[in-house]
Amino acid sequence: MVKQSASILNYEIGKKEEKNWLITETTFLPEYLGKTEAIFTLGNGYMGQRAASEEKYPNEKRGLFVSGTFNKFPGDQEVSELPNAADMLEVDIFLNGKRFQLTDGKILSYEKTLHLKNAELIRLVEWESPDGNRYQLEFRRFVSLANKHLLAQRITITPLTNSAVINIRSGINGQVTNSGTQHFKEGEKRLYHQHTLKMEQETTTSHIEFVHYCRHQFLQHNEVIQPENIIFMERRRIFMEYKHIEVLKNESITLEKISGVYTSRDIENGEAWKEETLEAFEQAGDYQTLFTEHKNAWEVEVWEKFPIVIEGNDFHQLAIRFAIYHLIGMTPAHDNRMSIGAKGLSGEGYKGHAFWDNEIFIVPFFILSQPEVARKLLEYRWLTLDGAIKKAKENNYDGAMFPWESAWLDEGEVTPVYGAADIVTGESTIIWSGFIEQHISADIAYATWQYYQYTGDDDFMNRYGYELIFSTAIFWQSRLEWNEQKQRYEINDVVGPDEYKEHVNNNAFTNHMANWNIQKAIEYYDRLVKNNPAVLQPLEEKWNLAHYRKLWEEKSAKLYLPQPNEQGIIPQDDTYLQKEIIDLTEYKNAEEVGTLFLKYNLEQVNDMQITKQADVLILLYLLEDLYSNDIKRANWDYYEPKTLHDSSLSRSTHCILAADLGEKEIAYQMFEEAIRIDLGPALKSSDAGIHAASLGGIWQSIVFGFGGVRMVDGSLRIRPNIPESWEKLSFKIFWKGSELSIVATQKDVKIRNESNKAVSLFVTENEVVIEPKLETTFSLV
């Protein structure tokens, strides 16, 4: 059900060339600041800046996250997380002595707009001060895609009723924390050249040095002016106060604040890196110069490179742009030592950790849009192999047991142990995923295979990919447990994708994916033996593969793989189908997810046929050839009604599976709900950050679902089946080094080969070859 609450968001403000590019918050709700703080986050993969306002509010969550800068605070409740870096946004404005604050005085007009195309945030306010004076304020800002260290702000103030004397305090505030946890030691604060403020900090245990800068420039009548100013250094703060700036009625004053952040985790250039950053920062241009570079970068590197155009549904057009905007903004494409957090760089939620969300939901977008970035994301996993080996050893397994949650390279498992309150016992719930949610290792192998299928990147496979698949297959064979009574191998005591079920035996998804992982290892091993022993040799030496090749075959032959029962239902695990079934209407219709836990604790939910998110169904999507459409349909009909979609990973899977089954209406409905996970009216559910996997899922729903793109038996298949309301769907994908433009309508599909070599693919099941720079059109029936 799409919730029908009134929204504070307007998607239709953009006209003409801005149509479907703008998302506007039209009402300022001080209780619900988290919504647009998160979904309007500005990012460039290096850093993400939550869209908190210049002025401060009690319920705000400011947040500046720099990719890969993990730190762990002491204590059992803490794990390594992405620290909230010093805030550079803060600007306190005093208009004729009154602090500009929207909760005070009157808001005469208000618009906070994220401009997706330019990745610029614009806030326009007409405000009546408690003293009765009116002012217009315009706030613009961006996080530069062209210079990844820079955040630029531009504030223009126009008094409307009287002349004004304006005071402004602005600087760098290192008092911010991760909900009270402080990750930084304070370092040097100082002022350079009477205009550049600097604050250094260092993470307490990972010892990453941060250098923050900011500088200010005031413009009046197009001239730079220098107001009276005084510097303040307080604990963890360095600020300038600009005083007595006089502005006449209907005239304006503009403040440009350029801020920068650099860390010792960046690719370094020797001992003088701090001095060099100061020089680089001081040489950066003004707002307009930086903005032009930034805007061009988005145009050339993103919107022109892998556009998706949906004609016939404006909101869907906007939604996919929103998804791509964030997928680019959250992804550390510059550094393979880093990955994507489950909330991107838009909030403290999930602590910046990488989950299976990346491999199953996000990596596919990059494989087809920016394969070089997909490669880096998989290289990240390879770089974390030592942590995965350590985790396996600690659990008495062989091979690579990847952490459920992953942070810095060698850290291994970083899943926190304690969660929300158990409403029955009054104690904190224990989070079991870090111990027993183990399918992640197979998911990584799967993404590796998928990347290889679409790209044919043998260099990647030789360096990293084969080792990822072999090492995880080695883990799985050691993980199997022999059931003497049943004379079979099992995988017991796990959590599957459905995290409502803890300590289950033989979760269908886990067992099948483990088996797939092992089979893929056998296949690749045999192929390398035959075709490429030179690549195999070092892996053979490191991993003793010949030994495991035998075990893979022997053990997997006896691995229990849950099969459809008489009704065609694949049991989610050994006991699921025997559990109580309750009426879920109340929870399915709830405005926010998670309401079930206001009534039951996890132990109680464990005993009911309630599924958090696609579990058997995601198996049927990922391993699509495993079962027939009839089996898929039977399982959909059984499991979907029992699924609360209490994970943002659930709906896009359902959408694609429905599209595969030809259930356009249901697929459409699921898509409608999926795109509203962050963009919909719910005011609280994005507080901790946007739902990264869901955004990848939106892309998959369009390209894999409605676009019908898929790898089938090593070949690319394109079989579009667009929703009734869409007139046209156009998109570009990269495939084995070639670039394809695809335009699907209700009637036909046109595919253009933008590359310099012929491509062979299946279109609506017919194998075709498209010559370089040519296009072909097929009718869809």
Added chain:
Amino acid sequence: MVKQSASILNYEIGKKEEKNWLITETTFLPEYLGKTEAIFTLGNGYMGQRAASEEKYPNEKRGLFVSGTFNKFPGDQEVSELPNAADMLEVDIFLNGKRFQLTDGKILSYEKTLHLKNAELIRLVEWESPDGNRYQLEFRRFVSLANKHLLAQRITITPLTNSAVINIRSGINGQVTNSGTQHFKEGEKRLYHQHTLKMEQETTTSHIEFVHYCRHQFLQHNEVIQPENIIFMERRRIFMEYKHIEVLKNESITLEKISGVYTSRDIENGEAWKEETLEAFEQAGDYQTLFTEHKNAWEVEVWEKFPIVIEGNDFHQLAIRFAIYHLIGMTPAHDNRMSIGAKGLSGEGYKGHAFWDNEIFIVPFFILSQPEVARKLLEYRWLTLDGAIKKAKENNYDGAMFPWESAWLDEGEVTPVYGAADIVTGESTIIWSGFIEQHISADIAYATWQYYQYTGDDDFMNRYGYELIFSTAIFWQSRLEWNEQKQRYEINDVVGPDEYKEHVNNNAFTNHMANWNIQKAIEYYDRLVKNNPAVLQPLEEKWNLAHYRKLWEEKSAKLYLPQPNEQGIIPQDDTYLQKEIIDLTEYKNAEEVGTLFLKYNLEQVNDMQITKQADVLILLYLLEDLYSNDIKRANWDYYEPKTLHDSSLSRSTHCILAADLGEKEIAYQMFEEAIRIDLGPALKSSDAGIHAASLGGIWQSIVFGFGGVRMVDGSLRIRPNIPESWEKLSFKIFWKGSELSIVATQKDVKIRNESNKAVSLFVTENEVVIEPKLETTFSLV
């Protein structure tokens, strides 16, 4: 000059028995929350709770400090400090869906009153919600003097225009920090018995465990009701939400929230201490029961025990009550391992550290009012001897070199190294006090002697006092530097009380106090040799006193003690009198202190005849027999005009010295300014906490200054000289185990001996003996 700014404080709201007991903030100024947050702090010596409001504001500084629970966060900029413990005050109130927030909607009436007598904070608000509905809200709270672990709140809400549906979120918030520095590891959070919330925390490096509890009770129509509720556990937070509480127009709902904090630093009772605290907390009574015990404790232990009554000036009466209120509230009378921070327990300023403020400004109050507490404060110094010995060794000195700033017992020096911005260089100023402000060792010896003078407590001297005096005298003889050219000992490169002058040679105060310390050691050593060798023996063994006895005499005989020049001026140090003199009018008349540093940096001020606070003048006060009144007067006339009183320690010293010189008008003026340091209209200067030493100074101004109480040659002297506007000054003091009531008017003084033994003292220079339970009156001419 007394500043004449409009004040947000009204001192005259109290009528009849509440007259001069109430201080009321009559205007809510969201920019200046720090003022009453600090000066309305509630405390019981165990903990201090800043008077932040239940609801949160952007500029607030919440603060709960538990005495002695020091912790050090990592980093060069950090020193051991009193951590800001989890906030238990927070209560968020939603009235018909609107959050109660004074910056929103309209304030129809507002009063925030500190009731000094009952140590209760009462806030009365009539508020119009942005939706037009009006409500009356009454907030009461106290920190119990009877049960030092408890904080009690009582909130009554009355809808005035319509019935209301009320939601309330309340609990324990451990996300608070010391301006961004987090001292706690998060511990267990849980709910007991469906009503008691618990949050545990532990300091990160000192490993002090904290247990916080809170529980709620709702009353409607005098009956306990149980609203629908749900528990929330978030990171570092545990809260209950109470929902859908319906209240009819003009009816009321009352919430009582009782909170408790216990730490492993408390005198412990074995391993089960946490369980015992839970039991103790759950057995505590309701607001009214706890309040009755609390009120009685203040009445019996404070107001009846050492009252000061000033007739003829209501504000002065209020001011001394305010001073005593805070002196009691900030002082850890329960534990000699703890001392008083320079801001008491009312803010983060000075990090909870003990300075000479205690010995010179605060201890005298306790010596004469609660000698057993004064003893504990001096025992604290004795317990820190190891740290002082360590500091001496590190600096290549002998004996005990006490730290300029002191925290936990064995930590030694904890003065931070970096201060505010240098406006000339743009860098942080270095704070030299921790390295070279050394007079603290003599100040501790002085307070020890003073305590002994007034109490005759030989037990204290035998156990602790002699060792404090000997060990500091040993330090001083090692500190002296031989000047070969001048054939004298000097003390070079110090900071004296005037901290504007760094790296000076032969600061008069330091040299004279060091000499006094050595002479006192010689005197006591010789007396013990003669009268009490048994006490001396262990000290002799530990300190090799006979050896130092010789050095004390030899070296001090050649110690340079700056003397008055031809004009009678004692040079503050070797170079002061040669420095430039500038016009200070602008800075003397400024609304806030510290304005000098908006124009000059410390290096520049170092080269001018500008004094921060009493330096030569405090020497003339403390060692009052050193020079004649003529010399005192000449130095007053020279130094006071050059003194910015940029320390709250300055004015009370000037007041007493002026009173001693018979300058009633000037003394009165200084007193008027001294009592306004916290109670005056300045809105920012108490932000970081009340000025503890200043409050002790207010007491000294009255009792030592206008009351004329002093020890002279081992005898108690009482020579009142009350201001013209006062009709009567009455107070009680303890002296050598006796209790004396003193009533001074313009004409006479009446002294009553409340004790069971005769006392001998000087009244207006005549030696008198007053028999037990009798009184005597002397006329004053």
